[in-house]
Amino acid sequence: MxxxxxxxxxxxxxxxxxxxxxxxxxxxxxxxxxxxxxxxxxxxxxxxxxxxxxxxxxxxxxxxxxxxxxxxxxxxxxxxxxxxxxxxxxxxxxxxxxxxxxxxxxxxxxxxxxxxxxxxxxxxxxxxxxxxxxxxxxxxxxxxxxxxxxxxxxSVRKLQKKNGQNHFTVVASRRHGLEKVETLCQNFSSYDLTSRGSSLKMCLVAEGKADLYPRLAPTSEWDTAAAQAIVEQAGGQLLQLDFSEMAYNQKESLLNPFFLVLGDPEFDWKASLVVS
CATH class of the missing domain: 3.30.540.10 (Fructose-1,6-Bisphosphatase, subunit A, domain 1)
Structure with missing residues (x-):
């Protein structure tokens, strides 16, 4: 086609x-x-x-x-x-x-x-x-x-400062993988964590109200495709945990790998996140 x-x-x-x-x-x-x-x-x-x-x-x-x-x-x-x-x-x-x-x-x-x-x-x-x-x-x-x-x-925003340190606003699923997200947040010396439902979490990053959305629980391609377009055009990224790009309709399974939605494009996320 x-x-x-x-x-x-x-x-x-x-x-x-x-x-x-x-x-x-x-x-x-x-x-x-x-x-x-x-x-x-x-x-x-x-x-x-x-x-x-x-x-x-x-x-x-x-x-x-x-x-x-x-x-x-x-x-x-x-x-x-x-x-x-x-x-x-x-x-x-x-x-x-x-x-x-x-x-x-x-x-x-x-x-x-x-x-x-x-x-x-x-x-x-x-x-x-x-x-x-x-x-x-x-x-x-x-x-x-x-x-x-x-x-x-x-557009996504630059990381905020609090008491002279980078301060991360992290958004998580209300129903999935919250414990893993809390563990990941231990990478940060200053952060706050909020929960929302549906793809609105990714929209919060795109509009500069959050800095990071780690998805450490299952999703499917229809959960992320529209949001990825919005996040990317807002200056952010939606990447797999190894920081490689997501692809759609390229494999038999429509399940996504775990992923990260990242704000501030100038911040070195790869050096700052340890995801297990």
Whole structure:
């Protein structure tokens, strides 16, 4: 399959519209009394909001960009034999943070990425409860838009100082791998640790509200593809623990290795982090 020749800004605008429409469908379920929670084969939950968002996204993207295949969390029956020839695809998490959704704590998002030659080149993350969208496209920068306000460009920040020492704001998953993150933080003489759900953790690094997000628990490619595009266009990095680059749709398993989301590009993270 060749790379489809759609203008990237055209794709970006459609991804934003599609993510918001999926978010509206999610909110219809969120504001109801019936989530219809099921348990999938990997013990993760599935609600009718996941499925409603999935169908909206797939139908819209396939109609608008028929030459670009879709890989969604809810379409994992696709085999590697079918998708290994894809040079380009959309990678989609219709509802990232389903456990947060079920717990009604508002930390859930819609994630859509465009991946070309195994690299995310555009990404949208929409938080329906907050009515906030983060988005980025290659060579265009990263942006945040809250409700109907004008979009603002976002970027990672330089490390802060506290009592003359580098001070790290570290963000961690509310539900996964917190003990390992606390151990990693012992690398730092000054830090604070906060927890959030879904891909909003990576957005905090991208918009300069956190410096580091270590993910030391399992994730899948649809959890990170959109966020990686946003973090990178904001000046940060999303890297495997050995500081090599992440790649997408390049192997049979869609599970990610553990990874680090890094802010300040001038800081020597490799020399400062010991990850076991």
């Amino acid at each position: 060749n790379v489809a020749q759609y203008p990237l800004n055209e794709i970006m605008q459609e991804l934003i519209i599609t993510a918001k429409k999926a978010g509206n469908a999610i909110m219809d379920v969120y504001n109801s009394d019936d989530f219809n929670v099921q348990i999938k084969g990997d013990d993760s939950p599935l609600t009718r909001a996941d499925l409603a968002a999935h169908h909206i996204i797939i139908e819209r993207l396939q109609a608008r960009f028929p030459d670009i295949p879709c890989l969604s969390e809810e379409s994992t029956d696709l085999t590697f034999a079918e998708r290994k020839s894809w040079q380009q695809c959309f990678i989609i998490d219709p509802l990232d943070g389903t456990k947060e959704f079920i717990a009604r704590n508002d930390d859930f998002t819609v994630n859509i990425a465009l991946v070309t030659n195994h690299k995310p080149v555009a990404g949208v993350i929409y938080a329906p409860v907050l009515d906030t969208v983060y988005y980025a496209a290659e060579n265009e920068g990263a942006f945040k838009q809250v409700k109907d306000e004008a979009p603002t460009k976002i």
